[in-house]
Amino acid sequence: MHSGLIKKIKFSFVALCLLLSSLFISSCKDEASASAFGFKLPEQSQRFGLGEEIKVELDVPKGAAIGGVSYLVDGKEVGTSADAKPFMLKTTGLAVGFKVISAVISNGDEKDTLSVNVELKSGLSPALYGYTIQKTHPHDTSSYTQGLEYHGGRLLESTGQDGHSTLRWVNIATGKAEQRIDLEKQYFGEGATLVDDKVVMLTYKHNMGFIYDAKSFKQLGTFPYSTTRDGWGLCYDGKQLIMSDGTNRLYFMDKNTYKDEHAIDVYDNNGPVDSINEMEYIDGKIYANVYTKNYIVVIDPLSGIVEKKIDLSGLLPAGYFTNDVDIANNVLNGIAWDAAGKRLFITGKKWPHLFEISLVPKK
Numbered sequence: 001m002h003s004g005l006i007k008k009i010k011f012s013f014v015a016l017c018l019l020l021s022s023l024f025i026s027s028c029k030d031e032a033s034a035s036a037f038g039f040k041l042p043e044q045s046q047r048f049g050l051g052e053e054i055k056v057e058l059d060v061p062k063g064a065a066i067g068g069v070s071y072l073v074d075g076k077e078v079g080t081s082a083d084a085k086p087f088m089l090k091t092t093g094l095a096v097g098f099k100v101i102s103a104v105i106s107n108g109d110e111k112d113t114l115s116v117n118v119e120l121k122s123g124l125s126p127a128l129y130g131y132t133i134q135k136t137h138p139h140d141t142s143s144y145t146q147g148l149e150y151h152g153g154r155l156l157e158s159t160g161q162d163g164h165s166t167l168r169w170v171n172i173a174t175g176k177a178e179q180r181i182d183l184e185k186q187y188f189g190e191g192a193t194l195v196d197d198k199v200v201m202l203t204y205k206h207n208m209g210f211i212y213d214a215k216s217f218k219q220l221g222t223f224p225y226s227t228t229r230d231g232w233g234l235c236y237d238g239k240q241l242i243m244s245d246g247t248n249r250l251y252f253m254d255k256n257t258y259k260d261e262h263a264i265d266v267y268d269n270n271g272p273v274d275s276i277n278e279m280e281y282i283d284g285k286i287y288a289n290v291y292t293k294n295y296i297v298v299i300d301p302l303s304g305i306v307e308k309k310i311d312l313s314g315l316l317p318a319g320y321f322t323n324d325v326d327i328a329n330n331v332l333n334g335i336a337w338d339a340a341g342k343r344l345f346i347t348g349k350k351w352p353h354l355f356e357i358s359l360v361p362k363k
Helices: 003-035 324-327
Strands: 036-039 048-050 052-058 068-073 076-081 087-090 096-106 110-121 127-138 145-151 154-159 167-171 177-182 189-195 198-203 207-214 217-226 234-236 240-244 249-254 260-265 276-282 285-290 295-299 305-309 330-340 343-348 353-361
Touching: 003 087, 036 110, 036 305, 052 096, 068 087, 076 087, 096 260, 096 285, 145 276, 167 189, 189 240, 189 343, 198 234, 198 353, 249 276, 276 330
Parallel strands: 048 110, 127 305, 145 189, 145 330, 189 234
Antiparallel strands: 036 052, 052 087, 068 076, 068 096, 096 110, 127 353, 145 154, 154 167, 167 177, 189 198, 198 207, 207 217, 234 240, 240 249, 249 260, 276 285, 285 295, 295 305, 330 343, 343 353
């Protein structure tokens, strides 16, 4: 075969490959542009007040076909549309915090899913309360209080710190433990709550909870929780356990399996309320200490909104703790509710007193 003919054939083959490659790339670009759906609105991480309507508008490539759109919030469908017209998302009834808005765009058997995050904030200014002291009871000054509840005329108290963590039934009149167990020294005890005939107790950094018989304090078992969170406060609403981890998130757990079922984020009118600590469930609301703060917040368990703020400044005698370490560590922590007697008890870590108080609205 002549060299000139060979060169022509090679050239023609290369030209054909380039042409096919160009057509393939062009085709891919057309397919990519046809599927490059996006959001015009809302913007990523845009903030809205709870109760506001959010305009959700799709950015649809020219020539793209749409058979229908499903809109979801955190994986739950909230609406559908036959086309790409703007969808108005109602936020009334949702909880505050970050939400994932998704659009599932269908055209025959093909589907495209796109998502955007938004933040729902509370627009409610909490009602402000103070207190009056009704009665003062003694409290064990060795108790680094982590959990506190009232049951049958006694207090159920869990205490913390490495090597000093305990679970105890406490006589209110004397402040002394009528029954107690010491946790093994490697465990830093945290919140505890009574669930039927058992006591469930958290640990701080071990990602593990303990289950005890409520009468004997015999350990019945343990359970794990997520390695990404600490154990802080724990309470029981009669159906689920509610756990805090030192952030503004509360986890609702199955009372038998101890598995997470859902979570809420806690917000007031200024934004997220972090460091949620010891908690008590009272008349459908969550009363919570905020670590290092001299106030309690009252949280709606459905929305996560702080509805009330209770200022407890001045409860601890002025100057009781004198060194900086004690002042920093031995803070307000401990809420117990006598449902039958309608009595609210408050204390703190290593405080000398347990206070029975009533709430007074601030003007």
